[in-house]
Amino acid sequence: MSPVRAVVTGGCGFVGSHLVERLVERGDEVTVFDTGPMPSDVPHAVRDQVRPVVGDIRDAAAVRSAVRPGTDVVFHLAAVVGVDQYLARPLDVIDINLTGTRHVLEAAARAGARPVVASTSEVFGKNPSVPWPEDGDRVLGPTTADRWTYSSSKALAEHMTFAFSRAHGLGATVVRYFNVYGARQRPAYVISRSVHRVLNGLPPLVYDGGRQTRAFTHVSDCVEGTVMAAESRRSADQAFNIGSMQETTVGEAVRLVVDLAGAGVRAVPVDTGDQLGPAYEDLRRRVPDTRKAREVLGWTCRTALRDGLRQTVDWARGRPEYLALPDSGAGG
Numbered sequence: 147m148s149p150v151r152a153v154v155t156g157g158c159g160f161v162g163s164h165l166v167e168r169l170v171e172r173g174d175e176v177t178v179f180d181t182g183p184m185p186s187d188v189p190h191a192v193r194d195q196v197r198p199v200v201g202d203i204r205d206a207a208a209v210r211s212a213v214r215p216g217t218d219v220v221f222h223l224a225a226v227v228g229v230d231q232y233l234a235r236p237l238d239v240i241d242i243n244l245t246g247t248r249h250v251l252e253a254a255a256r257a258g259a260r261p262v263v264a265s266t267s268e269v270f271g272k273n274p275s276v277p278w279p280e281d282g283d284r285v286l287g288p289t290t291a292d293r294w295t296y297s298s299s300k301a302l303a304e305h306m307t308f309a310f311s312r313a314h315g316l317g318a319t320v321v322r323y324f325n326v327y328g329a330r331q332r333p334a335y336v337i338s339r340s341v342h343r344v345l346n347g348l349p350p351l352v353y354d355g356g357r358q359t360r361a362f363t364h365v366s367d368c369v370e371g372t373v374m375a376a377e378s379r380r381s382a383d384q385a386f387n388i389g390s391m392q393e394t395t396v397g398e399a400v401r402l403v404v405d406l407a408g409a410g411v412r413a414v415p416v417d418t419g420d421q422l423g424p425a426y427e428d429l430r431r432r433v434p435d436t437r438k439a440r441e442v443l444g445w446t447c448r449t450a451l452r453d454g455l456r457q458t459v460d461w462a463r464g465r466p467e468y469l470a471l472p473d474s475g476a477g478g
């Protein structure tokens with residue numbers, strides 16, 4: 147495949163930085179649009195190849211300056227992410243996820259680029275009928291609970307993407323990620339927080355008995371699905387679930403982390419109703435149906451949970467600066 151001119155919004159974040167590495171390593175010309183700096187462990191050989199544009203996605207002119215004419219694809223990952231953030235910054239969640247997506251779509255249309263927009267399993271809310279196919283129903287809680295701002299803003303961003311894409315012939319694609327984990331993820335999610343706590347000698351926290359299930363997806367698989375969605379001719383104007391089909395309880399995932407870290411600690415149970423209040427609502431099961439990604443994109447999740455967790459623990463163990471970060475609260 148010939149080199150691609152790509153823009154990655156949110157390219158300094160967890161998934162975005164891994165995506166940028168993958169694109170640079172295969173010889174693409176990559177612009178990174180983000181408010182923040184690249185993570186310090188992104189190799190110099192990668193960061194030296196990147197054109198950084200520092201800016202806020204809510205600034206349309208700044209987004210246009212990143213998405214120049216001749217851009218082939220815009221990977222739009224910039225967003226406010228994490229349950230702690232939905233509860234603390236609900237207005238920013240809505241504004242950045244919606245206004246930002248609008249600016250990316252407009253800039254892509256102007257530049258003749260194809261948008262690939264990162265969305266989330268959260269759009270399905272608490273639909274009890276798992277596994278969820280791409281056209282599964284959305285089942286949400288009340289608008290008085292800030293917890294649903296992320297799901298709603300991401301779903302509206304999807305609607306905007308499809309409507310805009312059809313109106314302007316952009317061939318946009320939406321990729322819905324399911325519980326991504328791996329190196330560089332801030333310690334605010336069940337895997338990263340458990341790894342961080344255990345390596346700091348603290349017991350991991352297990353919410354509400356740990357029997358809720360997730361489809362933990364290693365970041366390398368997530369990146370591969372995203373790249374394959376951008377390459378496919380058949381993915382235009384469609385959404386794809388990018389997630390593991392291995393349904394795992396949170397309790398089991400935390401036990402694996404403890405085991406791999408070689409720590410003899412016992413998890414501490416947390417009652418989210420008591421600790422986080424009624425705005426927090428945990429989901430019992432979250433499992434994708436990924437047949438469409440397999441059939442249309444040729445993508446499957448390849449990393450076994452144990453292998454992915456081992457890589458994540460090994461990465462974190464050697465990084466005192468990561469272990470010194472504060473552990474940032476709720477989130478699955």
Ligand SMILES: NC(=O)c1ccc[n+]([C@@H]2O[C@H](COP(=O)([O-])OP(=O)(O)OC[C@H]3O[C@@H](n4cnc5c(N)ncnc54)[C@H](O)[C@@H]3O)[C@@H](O)[C@H]2O)c1
Binds near residue numbers: 162223266
């Ligand atoms: N990590 C997951 O498990 C997961 C699951 C589902 C969906 N997603 C989606 O994947 C994408 C990447 O998530 P992540 O986990 O890498 O999150 P992250 O928080 O690590 O990365 C988000 C990036 O967006 C940037 N950003 C935030 N606000 C911005 C703004 N106003 N202007 C410009 N840049 C801004 C941040 O600086 C950060 O680098 C997001 O769109 C998210 O909704 C992630």
